[in-house]
Amino acid sequence: QAYRSPLNDFQRSEGRELVPTSWNSNLVQMLPNLNLEECASRCSQSLDCRAFNYETRPTVSCKHLPWVADRRNAEVKRNVNCDLYEKKVYVRQCIVGKGEDYRGKVFTTKSGLTCQQWWSKFPHDHWWTPTASNGLELNYCRNPDGDNIGPWCYTTDPERRYESCNIPQCKDEVCITCNGEDYRGQVDHTATGKECQRWDQQHPHQHIYQPEKYPDKSLDDNYCRNPDASPVPWCYTTDPLVERENCNISKCPEVPVEKRQRSSFTTNCFRGRGEDYRGKVNETLSGIPCQRWNAQFPHEHPFHPNIYECKGLEENYCRNPDGSEAPWCFTSAPEMRTALCLQIKRCEDDIEAEDCYQENGKNYRGIVHKTRKGVTCQRWNVNTPHRTKINPLTHPEANLTENYCRNPDGDQHGPWCYTTDPKTEFDYCAIKQCGMNLFLFTQSTFSECGQRDDRPQRILRIVNGIPGNSPWTVSLRDRKGNHFCGGSLVYSRWVISTKQCFSSWRVLLGQSDQGPIEVDRSPSLCRLPGRRRAAGWGASLLGPPELYDIFLIFVEAIIKTMVVAVCLQKDYGGPLACRNSDCWVLEGVIIPMRRCGHPGQPNIFIRVSVYVDWIKKVMEMA
DSSP states (O other): OOOOOGGGGEEEEEEEEEEEOGGGGGGOEEEESOOHHHHHHHHHHOTTOSEEEEEOSSSOEEEEESSOSBTTTEEEEEEEEEEEEEEHHHHOSSBSTTOTTOOOOOOBOTTSOBBOOTTOOSSSOOOOOOOTTTOOOTTOOBOTTOOTTOSEEEBSOTTOOEEEOOOOBHHHHSOBOTTSTTOOOOOOBOTTSOBBOOTTOOSSSOOSOOTTTOGGGOOOTTOOBOTTOOSSOEEEBSOTTOOEEEOOOOBOOOOOGGGSOOTTOBSSSBOTTSTTBOOOOOBOTTSOBBOOTTOOSSSOOSOOTTTSTTTTOOTTOOBOTTOOSSOEEEBSOTTOOEEEOTTSOBOGGGSOOOOEESTTSTTOOOOOOBBTTSOBBOOTTOOSSSOOSSOTTTOTTSOOOTTOOBOTTOOTTOOEEEBSOTTOSEEEBSOEETTOSSOOOOOOOOSOOBOOOOOOOOOOSSTTOOTTOOTTEEEEEOTTSOEEEEEEEEETTEEEOOGGGOSSEEEEETTOOSOOEEESOOOSEEEOOOTTOOOOEESOSSOSOSSOOEEEEOHHHHHHHTOSOOOOTTOTTOEEEEEETTEEEEEEEEOOOSOOSOTTOOEEEEEGGGGHHHHHHHHHHO
């Protein structure tokens, strides 16, 4: 059975309060000890309630009001401890369906005639009688008989008995351009007529798109939106059997190509996340050619150029159609689905002004407030979009002011901050060490070491290696169960892999009898959920500092010294583990390149020891 929240009837204004004029203050009804949904439910059922203030401090209070915002009876004022909820039918300027519930204040017809008062029988006699429930107040347009023409009224013109008021359908009131990422209209039903679930609720469907985590997506109430780069706006539904559906919203008339705004496009560098990059780089950082966007081989994908017509999906150029952290592409290598085009530089005017820090930057007191990717920092004293564990109260001596980059925990990678990007909890800042171009690192280690079963086993395709005896080795698999990348269990429930292996995937741990665990995405370091919880946390889609400490091992040297370090197809993200006394240490992570496991071709690894501080911070903040 469908669950419908009483809050669906209301339009929310966060941090606002409806304050009545002094002569109307006695009409406010105070209802103590009600939770938010109870407050909304009672207002929905009351003909005398059109809005309510829900205050959380100093005490929880529910205040019902007989009006929505208008300057005659009440005025909206800012109140950070209060949210204002107004009944949609009284504030919405458009209609859904035939508009029988329309309660707006339009009082002229489509030809400009003034409406006759509903209580009046002149100049046109009729049998309608205003009541408290039918909304026939004054001379406002209404649809009491469910006419297909929508809201109408009798006119004051003796020659014209009645006429439609031509109030727009919500699906036509605000049209969408491109894929509707900027749609901010008030459609709250799907194309099949199902009512949308509110974005700030987790029932009947759980989801990640909470408004506080995606403040730039305008996830208001239960209106259709497009926060994930889908082809059109959509919403979760109130039907437990139907998770989400697209919404039927009119498209704006197409603007001729020659008249489209191109001033924001860049070709030699990218700004922000690179969604407006239109350059012609068409291969990955390691030189692998990109797959054409209009092709479905070797990788099937949903980003068809004719559907995403505003994303610049021409040829096989690097683009960012889904709001990732930088331009990317599907690769022409079957074993590597996607890769970021990290060789494209950020535009100089999109990077914070030059600054520097001494030693590890713990005493840095500058005003840089952007990360190395150009993302604005979150203020230290707020918990949106990320709940801060390091704040002015926990670190009073760290000068955690505004949203300036700081290093309160002495991170050896330098000043950092929580970010305003919901997908990336923290990142390092666009600040160099004074007098140097490199970060300084010192090696630190975990207190636990790797143990494995070294009994001889059957040798398969692993070059000079023994399969199946490393319980920390992880298999990343697609939803069909096919292996496509490797990884390593580096701590309890934590896996490290290369960020090029991001996609929808499952994790299979070594020899464990625990079944594959569903997770949502694959950043460089991710946390495995419990066995019964089908969810995942992305610790950082950006990965560790960009100054990768890379070391190369040639196949000939590996074979001679019997070190297991040759990578084969689909080993990307997997471990280079070396014995140190009685334990095995994760020394390297395999990163993608043109060919793997061939004589004369070096195998490339990230040196893990350089990033131990970063790994620790990610796990501590989760």
